[in-house]
Amino acid sequence: MSLVHxxxxxxTGAIGGYYGARLHQAGFPVRFLARSDADHVRQHGLxxxxxxxxxxxxxxxxxxxxxxxxxxxxxxxxxxxxxxAVVALLPQLVADGTTVLVMQNGLGVEAPFHRAxxxxxxxxxxxxMCSNKVGPGHIRHLDYGEVTLGEYREDGRPAGVTAAAQGxxxxxxxxxxxxxxxxxxxxxRWQKLVWNIxxxxxxxxxxxxxAEILADESTRGLAELIMHEVVHxxxxxxxxxxxxxxxxxLTNTREMTPYRPSMKLDYDDGRPLELEAIYAAPVATxxxxxxxxxxxxxxxxxxxxxxIANVKTS
Amino acid sequence: MSLVHxxxxxxTGAIGGYYGARLHQAGFPVRFLARSDADHVRQHGLxxxxxxxxxxxxxxxxxxxxxxxxxxxxxxxxxxxxxxAVVALLPQLVADGTTVLVMQNGLGVEAPFHRAxxxxxxxxxxxxMCSNKVGPGHIRHLDYGEVTLGEYREDGRPAGVTAAAQGxxxxxxxxxxxxxxxxxxxxxRWQKLVWNIxxxxxxxxxxxxxAEILADESTRGLAELIMHEVVHxxxxxxxxxxxxxxxxxLTNTREMTPYRPSMKLDYDDGRPLELEAIYAAPVATxxxxxxxxxxxxxxxxxxxxxxIANVKTS
Numbered sequence: 001m002s003l004v005h006x007x008x009x010x011x012t013g014a015i016g017g018y019y020g021a022r023l024h025q026a027g028f029p030v031r032f033l034a035r036s037d038a039d040h041v042r043q044h045g046l047x048x049x050x051x052x053x054x055x056x057x058x059x060x061x062x063x064x065x066x067x068x069x070x071x072x073x074x075x076x077x078x079x080x081x082x083x084x085a086v087v088a089l090l091p092q093l094v095a096d097g098t099t100v101l102v103m104q105n106g107l108g109v110e111a112p113f114h115r116a117x118x119x120x121x122x123x124x125x126x127x128x129m130c131s132n133k134v135g136p137g138h139i140r141h142l143d144y145g146e147v148t149l150g151e152y153r154e155d156g157r158p159a160g161v162t163a164a165a166q167g168x169x170x171x172x173x174x175x176x177x178x179x180x181x182x183x184x185x186x187x188x189r190w191q192k193l194v195w196n197i198x199x200x201x202x203x204x205x206x207x208x209x210x211a212e213i214l215a216d217e218s219t220r221g222l223a224e225l226i227m228h229e230v231v232h233x234x235x236x237x238x239x240x241x242x243x244x245x246x247x248x249x250l251t252n253t254r255e256m257t258p259y260r261p262s263m264k265l266d267y268d269d270g271r272p273l274e275l276e277a278i279y280a281a282p283v284a285t286x287x288x289x290x291x292x293x294x295x296x297x298x299x300x301x302x303x304x305x306x307x308i309a310n311v312k313t314s
Numbered sequence: 315m316s317l318v319h320x321x322x323x324x325x326t327g328a329i330g331g332y333y334g335a336r337l338h339q340a341g342f343p344v345r346f347l348a349r350s351d352a353d354h355v356r357q358h359g360l361x362x363x364x365x366x367x368x369x370x371x372x373x374x375x376x377x378x379x380x381x382x383x384x385x386x387x388x389x390x391x392x393x394x395x396x397x398x399a400v401v402a403l404l405p406q407l408v409a410d411g412t413t414v415l416v417m418q419n420g421l422g423v424e425a426p427f428h429r430a431x432x433x434x435x436x437x438x439x440x441x442x443m444c445s446n447k448v449g450p451g452h453i454r455h456l457d458y459g460e461v462t463l464g465e466y467r468e469d470g471r472p473a474g475v476t477a478a479a480q481g482x483x484x485x486x487x488x489x490x491x492x493x494x495x496x497x498x499x500x501x502x503r504w505q506k507l508v509w510n511i512x513x514x515x516x517x518x519x520x521x522x523x524x525a526e527i528l529a530d531e532s533t534r535g536l537a538e539l540i541m542h543e544v545v546h547x548x549x550x551x552x553x554x555x556x557x558x559x560x561x562x563x564l565t566n567t568r569e570m571t572p573y574r575p576s577m578k579l580d581y582d583d584g585r586p587l588e589l590e591a592i593y594a595a596p597v598a599t600x601x602x603x604x605x606x607x608x609x610x611x612x613x614x615x616x617x618x619x620x621x622i623a624n625v626k627t628s
Contacts, residue, residue: 205519206619216622222615298612301536305520308530 004028005171008071008093010086012037012046012061014131014262015103016077017139019147019177021048024059026175031060031068033093038063040136050141052176065089073099073168074120076113079266080104080277083112090116099164101125101149105196105262106277107189107285110152121164124185125149126192128252130259143256146178150185158184190234191241195249196278198226200263201299204273204306211258214250224250226295233286233293273307275300318342319485322385322407324400326351326360326375328445328576329417330391331453333461333491335362338373340489345374345382347407352377354450364455366490379403387413387482388434390427393580394418394591397426404430413478415439415463419510419576420591421503421599424466435478438499439463440506442566444573457570460492464499472498504548505555509563510592512540514577515613518587518620525572528564538564540609547600547607587621589614 006029009020016032024030024046034041038061045056062068074094078086083104094100096119102110103125114122126149130142149168151159159165161181172179182188202213202223213219227246234241263273279300286293320343323334330346338344338360348355352375359370376382388408392400397418408414410433416424417439428436440463444456463482465473473479475495486493496502516527516537527533541560548555577587593614600607 202616205616207623208619213619216619218615218618222612225611294608295612297539298536298609301532302516302519304532305522305527305530309521 005073005167006069006071007031008033008068008074010074010076010089010093011078011082012041012137013077013079013133014139015127015129016075017046017133017137018048018050018129018131018141018145019075019077019103019127019172019175020059021046021055021057021139022175022177023171024057025055028171028175029060029071031062031071033062033065033068033089034137035063037061037136044137047138048141049139051143052141065093068093070095071098073101073171075101075103077103079271080106080109080274081272083109087112087116094120096120099123099168101168102152103127103147104277105192106274107186107193107281109277110185111154114152114154121162122152123149123165123168124152124189126182126188128192130256132260132265142259144252146180147172148180148182148188150182150188152185156186158186184239186237187234187239187241190230190237190239190282191245193234193278193282194227194230194245195253196261196263197230197282197296197299198223199253200261200274200278201303202226203261203264204267205299205302209258209260209264210253210256214254222295226299229293229295230282233282233289233291233296236289236291237285238289267306267310270310270313272311273303275303275307279303319387319481320383320385321345322347322382322388324388324390324403324407325392325396326355326451327391327393327447328453328579329441329443330389331360331447331451332362332364332443332445332455332459333389333391333417333441333486333489334373335360335369335371335453336489336491337485338371339369342485342489343374343385345376345385347376347379347382347403348451349377351375351450358451361452362455363453365457366455379406382407384409385412387415387485389415389417391417393585394420394423394588395586397423401426401430408434410434413437413482415482416466417441417461418591419506420588421500421507421595423503423591424499425468428466428468435476436466437463437479437482438466438503440496440502442506444570446574446579456573458566460494461486462494462496462502464496464502466499470500472500498553500551501548501553501555504544504551504553504596505559507548507592507596508541508544508559509567510575510577511544511596511610511613512537513567514575514588514592515617516540517575517578518581519613519616523572523574523578524567524570528568536609540613543607543609544596547596547603547605547610550603550605551599552603581620581624584624584627586625587617589617589621593617 151162165181465476
């Protein structure tokens with residue numbers, strides 16, 4: 001391993017495009033593996049608009065996974081609905097002893113990657129950021145950007161802050177990204193769900209952005225109830241964190257630029273929704289732990305129907 | 315009181331238009347009090363399309379409540395969102411000793427009419443029917459038509475089958491309408507809510523008719539869960555009825571013509587939704603009885619937001 005770590009980014013979307021660009025700007029070798037966007041990025045560069053400054057970057061981009069050099073860290077920034085396709089690519093991209101960083105939402109998202117490349121270290125990352133892909137090779141970063149990450153363990157127990165996790169955190173710091181390691185990845189995953197479960201689902205069901213959900217008394221109350229339901233479910237699963245977390249999340253959301261959550265963007269663009277990772281897996285896990293999550297189940301049932309009808313007509 | 319009872323119908327919509335037409339066809343004097351439709355009905359008659367036969371009827375129609383002769387029974391078939399306006403008209407329409415028949419959905423709907431005309435007998439009716447108003451003075455009856463009705467008591471306790479209730483049931487029979495008296499109006503109200511709460515709300519939130527809600531596994535499951543939630547709430551409020559009622563309702567719904575419930579029609583036409591009567595009142599009543607109705611509350615919060623956004627843009 002060289003002192004300057006190299007990165008492969010799978011998925012040049014809102015998340016992968018943004019963090020890959022930051023790492024590239026800081027001088028790390030970054031290889032983007034793209035599908036439909038590869039040609040566009042090769043010809044026009046990767047464009048990132050951000051409150052921190054706009055940039056068009058000439059980057060290393062590949063469409064053939066066989067051509068991508070082996071990197072120290074492979075960032076999986078594809079949607080969970082594409083996990084099966086990414087898993088199929090992984091063995092040729094990821095060498096034993098290297099690291100896979102899973103930048104996805106939801107619960108249980110690391111397991112398929114660990115099974116695909118058992119000789120690699122798998123990290124899970126929670127990205128607290130507002131960023132959209134607005135066109136081919138064009139990312140619009142709106143707000144925030146903090147990453148928390150921790151090492152995945154098959155038994156679900158806290159790995160502590162490992163060298164691999166700290167190493168990626170250090171690289172992100174070098175790239176100017178606010179990042180911190182978490183000792184317990186699963187708890188971090190549940191914390192992210194406290195936001196994702198209400199705001200992603202309600203934005204789709206109600207055709208509303210974050211500001212509209214919070215402006216309306218009934219939907220703000222509902223979002224808050226669902227947030228507490230997720231906190232209780234997390235607690236039942238052994239991931240205790242303080243209820244004040246809900247208030248902090250609400251304050252952050254109130255202060256952010258009105259934002260269409262990623263699931264709403266997927267819905268509006270006719271893409272399948274990440275229902276398994278963000279809803280079905282947490283609901284099943286909480287159910288098994290004796291926490292029934294009735295409100296979340298209502299949202300999930302509604303979203304399943306809207307998803308099917310949406311993908312059909314798109 | 316003459317042997318042939320007379321009727322005033324307030325609201326010439328899907329419900330009032332249909333039952334009023336049936337009574338008129340059977341020879342009862344029926345006075346329709348209409349608003350925007352009065353002129354149209356006067357000129358073109360009241361048109362009722364029905365599997366039982368189509369008809370265009372020359373009927374007695376009024377737009378000035380002061381001109382309506384006093385009737386033995388006044389049928390309130392306006393939306394609950396119009397209750398305040400109807401209450402204001404009632405004292406000039408309803409004489410002491412006559413009957414008010416409230417053909418509305420929801421809980422607590424009779425109380426305002428009882429307060430407006432305390433010298434009248436107030437009956438509440440549950441109409442199990444699929445009928446739409448499709449144009450001015452034009453009703454399309456699709457399916458069913460059964461009415462159950464019972465006498466309202468201020469203390470909410472069962473009135474038994476009273477002479478007033480039986481009298482209206484007999485008149486409806488004469489008009490060829492399937493009707494039966496209920497000894498306990500409140501229990502009847504809750505039974506109707508077992509259908510209304512899931513199907514009205516889900517049809518709006520999911521933009522789906524009854525067949526689409528039942529065709530999708532997740533929404534059928536959700537509808538069923540909500541139906542059981544309503545049964546449990548009713549039981550907590552002292553209105554025990556058998557859980558098999560849910561299965562019968564589901565079977566009926568499966569067998570009916572695919573149908574947009576009344577709340578979906580209201581929503582699609584930009585009218586305010588009957589959220590207080592169908593959702594907020596049952597939720598508050600059940601809450602007070604220790605039944606929290608979490609799924610129904612999710613629907614209610616979603617519907618409040620959709621209602622506001624809908625009425626604003628209409």
